[in-house]
Amino acid sequence: MNRAAAPNSTAVGPSRPSDFQPEPFVHRHIGPREDEIRDMLAVLGHASLDELTAAALPPELHTSRPLNLPPARTESEILRELGERARENRLFRSYIGQGYHGCVTPPVVQRNILENPGWYTAYTPYQSEISQGRLEALLNFQTMVRDLTGLEIANASLLDEATAAAEAMMMCHRLRGGPTRTRFFVAEDCHPQTLAVVRTRARALGFEIVAGTPRSTRLDDSFFGALVQYPATDGAVHDYTDWAAHVHEAGALLVAATDLLALTLLPPPGAWGADIAVGSAQRFGVPMFYGGPHPAFLATRDAFKRQMPGRLVGISRDARGRPALRLALGTREQHIRREKATSNICTAQALLAIVAMAYAAFHGPHGLRRIALRIHNLTRTLAAGLKRLGYTVRPDPASASPPAGGPPLPFFDTLTVQTDAAQAREIHERAALHRINFRRVNETTIGISLDETTTPDDVREIWQVFRGDQPVTFDFEDLTEPLDESRLRPVNYLQHPVFNRYHSETEMLRYLRRLESKDFSLCHTMIPLGSCTMKLNPTAALMPVTWPEWAHLHPFVPPEQARGWHRILEDLKSWLAEITGFPAISLQPNAGSQGEYAGLLVIRAWHEHRGEPHRNVCLIPTSAHGTNPASATMAGLRVVAVACDRQGNVDLEDLRAKAAAHRERLACLMITYPSTHGVFEPGIREICRIVHDHGGLVYMDGANLNALVGLARPAELGADVCHVNLHKTFAIPHGGGGPGAGPIGVAGFLREFLPDHPVLPAGQRPGRGIGPVAAAPWGSAGILLISWAYIRLMGAEGLRRATQVAILNANYISRRLEDCYPTLYQGPNGLVAHECILDLRRFHHVTAEDVAKRLMDYGFHAPTLSWPVAGTLMVEPTESESKAELDRFCEAMRSIHAEIAEIETGRMDARDNPLKNAPHTADMVGADTWTHPYSRQQAAWPLPSLLEHKWWPAVARVDNVYGDRHPVCACGSVADYTSPS
Structure with missing residues (x-):
């Protein structure tokens, strides 16, 4: 019988399960197979993942204890567990409103966008x-x-x-x-x-x-x-x-x-x-x-x-x-x-x-108007019925025909009902028996907001609740008054054909598929973007997101109706605390940038509490993410740049000088670790010590946490605050630019300053909270399910192995391409972390952008272009990509290098060549005339493997300068689109 390898063994990884154990998810999440891992390690000259990790990480990172997380579970097991948790939520009809409303997602949209990896895995x-x-x-x-x-x-x-x-x-x-x-x-x-x-x-x-x-x-x-x-x-x-x-x-x-x-x-x-x-x-x-x-x-x-x-x-x-x-x-x-x-x-x-x-687009302008009119007419009828029952309703439905010159309607979908405190309590109690939530505006005011899901029977039931649980003696026909629609806004909006053409499911389905076909996603090949971590988004983790018990809960329902949700949220907070080493976690920030902002506000609040509100200087290395200085400014801090040395590491002497110069006003340092240059730079503990010695705190940008999970904890390195990009390390998909989530972890002494929210009960709020940084108490809760499921699927050993394979894959690419594109920065023992920066600055006639565009012809999304260093490509393969995919990428990059050599030596025209003209579209290659000095085959099929599958860009290289000089940021009028597409 096979036995799992111990976490610190010299084996390549955990062995296969026994005949009595199901296949662990980690074997499906991690791309390279065990024999491939051995081959890749041999290229790097290491015998095991542990040996590679020990060589890549500075000695100061080798002291972390193993993760203490629940054991890994299979996909079927976590789906069953999430189903059980979902049933702990009580799905009432919520008329709370306040910016959140029930709606109907058209199935054609839910299935083909929201639940479609062609859309949610794009970058x-x-x-x-x-x-x-x-x-x-x-x-x-x-x-x-x-x-x-x-x-x-x-x-x-x-x-x-x-x-x-x-x-x-x-x-x-x-x-x-x-x-x-x-x-x-x-x-x-x-x-x-x-x-x-x-x-x-x-x-x-x-x-x-x-x-x-x-x-x-x-x-x-x-x-x-x-x-x-x-x-x-x-x-x-x-x-x-x-x-x-x-x-x-x-x-x-x-x-x-x-x-x-x-x-x-x-x-x-x-x-x-x-x-x-x-x-x-x-x-x-x-x-x-x-x-x-x-x-x-x-x-x-x-x-x-x-x-x-x-x-x-x-x-x-x-x-x-x-x-x-x-x-x-x-x-x-x-x-x-x-x-x-x-x-x-x-x-x-x-x-x-x-x-x-x-x-x-599916409903069109007239369909949207019908939905809105239906909601409004139900609300008018509700108001008239409540008034007939003797309640004071605001806005007053008697003003349904306001004077000329005023708004055409006194209200749209929301009413408030005035009662005394005792009556309000009774109404809320009766409503709960009917599985109904009203808004508790205050002790004597009840808010009611109707929405697209409301029916006439729902309105009758609301009347019944307000009549002491007795059916009313009137009906809609008794209360309906004609609405003067002539005073409403004319349908002078959404006139573009896209909002008037796709009202049948067939047409909408085909339109969505046409759009999807113009996009590149993880469904096609790897997306090797450095710093952005385009890893597998497990299907099993995505599936529960649209289950009704999770998807249709209003964020302001009483906590007892969301017990399943709160068990998930508490689990996730405890697991992130274990992974980061920080005892206190806030899930509210709904993007990594918002996590940065929230964490900096926590630091400012701590200084103010200690009587040092003047501490407003934030030190930021010049290699930092662009969000870092922007977030610091938004948090009211003054940014002071810290230089990096020739190896890309923080210049310790410049840091000491800047910390000393701003000693009296130093609030914090923001640092990304591993660094934005893709290395585990030595001296992180010394960097933190310098800042602490000068009265500041250390904010660690968690964008690269996927190179630390299971190996080291930010808190152990000296950080006081860290945000976690759940859409990177913990498998939430990028969704073509969002959604994201950026929870923060803080040291114990900062717990009381975490974000709070006005709807939270007083006992659940931090004592000196900074206030809310997002509209909802738990931010983008709907996608936190994904990270919960990912951690549950992987377990402690799986997360550690994923980190190690991410480091392996990045170093394998770096080594395979070093003779063509040297890696700009390397850490201890000539190794990188989870990503590498390929230096293209030595070429005279070809730019990094040319290579990025040419990669499209080879069927790849470009790596991160010219950031954090101009003239470079930053590559992050993640742990999910197989050795075959890594080799295919390296083959493409080496083939492009051969083309560059032809250009650099003059054997190919410096202006009219496959790189300058890339990407090549199907209609370019299929045109009747071909005037370029290279063949159509070299343009579109430079490698034999592309004959098996070819992905075509929708347009040729885009003129960015023209777009900025002539900005047009909306669809044209109907006159601009006189012929059907």
Whole structure:
């Protein structure tokens, strides 16, 4: 009988299971087989994974104890366990609203986008030529948001409505703020979580939040902006036209947090004077997911586009002059502008934005309007019935025909009911017996929000609950009054053909497949992006995400209805604590960038608590992720750069000098470990000691944690705070640019400063919490299931082995390509960590971008281009890729090197060659004429293996400069599309 190898044995890995044991998942997750691992180790000159690991890691990392995690489980076992946990959730009908609504995801969209690895395993569309499908979908999303908000340009996308409002506040300050303009007005009837997140952001930046009612508040020249909710959190629809004019007279900008479905009936914010509109597109087919992930949006006027946060898709042209899509105006983004960026957001919610776009395309403008009218008419009828029962209802349904010039509706889908405290308690208790949740606005006010899933029977049951559990004696026919639809917004939105062509399931299915066919994902080949960890996303871990018991729970339901959820969340927190070494974990940050921001706020709060609020200097090595300086600035810190030496490591002498120079004001150091240069640099403990000796704390960027799991813990290295990219290390898919999750772990003395949330009971809040950093208490809870399942599938030994094989695969590629593309930085014993930077700077006629584009012809996504060092490619193969796939990639890179040699020696034209013209599309190769000095076969099939399977880019090389000089960031009008596609 086989026996599993001990964690520290010299064996290659765990042996095969016995005849009585099921196949462990780790054997399916890790790409190379055991004989292949032995061959790869032989290339590197090592006898075992443990020996390789010992050589790659500095001695100071060899002291970590083994992980203490539950034993690994099979896929069928974890699915059974998740099914049991799901049944612990109690799925009531929730009329809580507050920005979260039940909706119906069209099955054609759920099956073909949300549950389709062709969509969820794709990466951020930085390589435009192989991302045209998701770029088109995101351009459609931008067009949808632009049309419905009545503004000129929209992004795609942001993280949630509350953080979108905070981003809008920062945008207003960039445009209108100054030394004397430091105040921001927020209407009291905004969603409470939005107000709380905005307060958190404002506190860090030194802004003053003034909360009040627009009618009773006059702004002066100390204000740079204002935020209103439209419709308000209590359901009221206000006319802000006059107040918008007042805001502008004061020199400020007006932000409207709004509801896209309501805007199919109401005048859009752009029509009554809003400068920026934000909100969530969740109710466009995206489940509530117990709080997220959800696609947020921000729309604004064209004049402000260079100050927008988030990603922006634009129309450019390719090398043949044909239309092509790309991410536009990238110079706004954090990876380029660093501390001067418009935002620190890196991961957005692309996958969910695409779902919302498809929902809008499937229903079309008239279908969306029908859904909205149905919801509104049910709400009107509910209000009339409650009023007949003797309740005071706000907004008053008697104002259903408001005066001319005002809003066309007094409310859209939300009401509040006034009672006394005793009556309110009785109603909530009766509602619970009916498996119904109402919103507890306060002790005497009950909120009710209807949605797409509400039926007339649901309304009758609500009446019954309010009538002491007695059926009412009236029905809809007794209460229905005709609605004057002539006063509603005309259907002058979503006129582009994409929103008017695909209303049958057949047409929608084919459209989604056409888009998918233009995209490159992990379904095709490896995506060797350095720092981004494009590993296997286990199917078994993804499957439960859309189960109703997990997907359809409102984030603000009473905790006893979410016991299954909380068992999952507590498990995940305890496992992340064990893996990182930090005793306290917050799951709230819903992106890695938000984890950075939250962790830095915790550090600031600790200094302030100790009476040292002046500590505001953040030291950041020049090799850091672009999000690091952007996050530090957003947290109100002053960035001071620390140099790196010629080996790419932190320059210890420069660090000592900077720490000493800023001793009195030093707040922290941000450092990525292993470093962004792909090595386990020696001296990490000394780096932490230097910072601690000068009064600062150490923030470790956990982007590269997948090279440490099971080998070392950030807390043991000297870090005080660390964020964990669950969408990298712990297998949440990238979704074409999101969703993501970035929990943080902190040392015990920082526990009381972790993020809190207004809906959490007082006993569950940290004593001195920094406030919320996301709209929902547990961030993007819906995808935390994936990381829970991944850790459960792998177990302690599996996670350790995955880390070791990731290190093996990176070093194997580095060694196989070293004679063609030297690895720029190496750590101890000439080894790298989990990724390697290939240096292409010695070529005279060929650039790293040329190689990136040429790889598309070979059927590969490019590695990370020219980051963190210009003229290089950073490669991260991950543990999931097989030796055959690694060899195929190396073969492609070596073949490209042979082409480079032809160009560099003059045997191939320096301008007209396969690299400069890459990528080659099918219509280019199939054209009647071919004028290039190389053959069509060399262009498209440079290796024999490509004759078996060939993936074609949708467009030729995209002209980035043209796109930035002529930015067009929405679909054209109907007149621009006179012929069918």
